[in-house]
Amino acid sequence: MLKKILRGWLVIAFSTTAFSQWNWQTPLPQGNTLTESAFSDASNGWAVGLYGTIIHTTNGGASWYEQEYDRTDNVLSISMVSASEGWAVGDNGVILNTIDNGDDWNPQNSGVAGGLNSVVFLDANTGWAAGDNMVILATTNGGSSWNIQNQSNSGGDINEITFLNGTNGWAVGTGRTILSTTNGGATWVRHTTTGSTVSFLSVTFINSSIGIVTGTAGTILRTTDGGSTWSTITSGITTNLNEVRMIDAN
DSSP states (O other), X not given: OOOOOOTTTSOOOOSOOOOOOOOOOOOTTOOSOEEEEEESSSSXXXXXXXXXXXEEESSXXXXXXXXXXXXXXXXXXXXXXXXXXXXXXXXXXXXXXXXSTXXXXXXXXXXXXXXXXEEEESSSSOEEXXXXXXXXXXXXXXXXXXXXXXXXSSOOBEEEEEESSSSOEXXXXXXXXXXXXXXXXXXXXXXXXXXXXXXXXXXXXXXXXXXXXXXXXXXXXXXSSTTSSOEEOOOSOOSOOOOOOOSSOO
């Protein structure tokens, strides 16, 4: 199971900038493992986690409160397009949508039974979800319907999917899987990387050319040609790198 922690607030920073002090935020009252978070602005944020956990802050994380969801499926990823609207995905093909700040989370029909590990939306209509069996789902109507763009019966999972815009996207997963699309997911191309068998856990791009992938055993790969070729960056560690984000080329 892909496990991440508080996207957008705890990242691997490829920078020499000295950041100010980090303050510990305890998202009480729940005590479950958190897998991902998303913030729509400096004040409004959500975090999701195991056993149906969804929590919300309206003050930048100073305090958190639980939001109701009447199932216990693990919720693994969340994407918010505004302070009121967003989507979350998780085990058993779960896709949830809110249009009221998360006061209500309503299920959408994903059409798949496997787990969904990652979700990304560009706006209130256009989004993708990805997960077990290399499945990639896409919607152009806010999740009213979801269409399968990619799927494999040979096993393997997609751990994260990201889109730069409506056409350029990337997905990474187990077995050194890196996929890319230049047509909104109508077709996906698999990229070949060399090295030991690792799982890729996270991917980030700042434009159509420059991106970084991280994974198990301290793996870091970088591309400057949209993923056609990848170079290895030595991390100096052997622990998993679950999340990476770039803010510029450096």
